[in-house]
Amino acid sequence: MKRALSVTDPKFDLTKFLPYLLNQAAEASSLEFQRHYKGRYGMLRTEWRVLFHLGLYGRMTASDIGARAKMHKTKISRAVQRLAEQRFLTRTRDKGDRRVEHLELTAQGRKAYSDLSSVAARYDNALASQFTEQEMEILRRALLKLGAD
Structure with a gap:
């Protein structure tokens, strides 16, 4: 079995540090x-993620999105505010709990979601074409495993 290196180990190589590699891959793969x-839409990363959750799952609360997307509530709140200002979503207060807002895409939001989801696909x-089918299956499984709670 291979010995795991620690950050204080003089042989530690940042370029092989898994969190570093994952971050580099995420940045490189998301730029395009x-x-x-x-x-097209002037959106930030958190905004398209909120838009996609609403496009995929329909009406949700910010807390629902936060739980699914693993995003901090203040980032979601800012994204929701901007998306509402741009008329991509509506916010409706819950009748039973005034602290809760239900979020839904507007027609403009659904159009943006449709456009961006086809670009994303x-x-x-x-x-994925850079990898064999087997490599993609392994990569997706490994990333899902790392992202699991």
């Missing part, structure tokens, strides 16, 4: 998609 959601296919 960013051109679309930012260029094409982009995902382009990224």
Whole structure:
């Protein structure tokens, strides 16, 4: 069995540190998609993630999105505010609990979601084409395992 290196180990190599590699891969792989959601709609990363959750799951609360997307509530709150200002979503107070808002995409939001989801699917296919089917299956399984609670 291979010995695990610690950060204080003089042989520690940052370029092989898994969190570093994952971050580098995430940044590199998301830049092209960013051109679309930012260029076409002026959205930030958190905003397209909120938009996609509402597009996929329909009406949700910010807490629901936070739990699914693993995003901090203040980031979601800012994203919701901007998406509402741009008329991509509506906010409706819960009748039973005035502290809760239900979020839904507007027609404009659904159109943006439809457009960006087709771009995302094409982009995902382009990224996946760099790997064999077996490599993609292993990569997706490994990433899902790392992201599991």
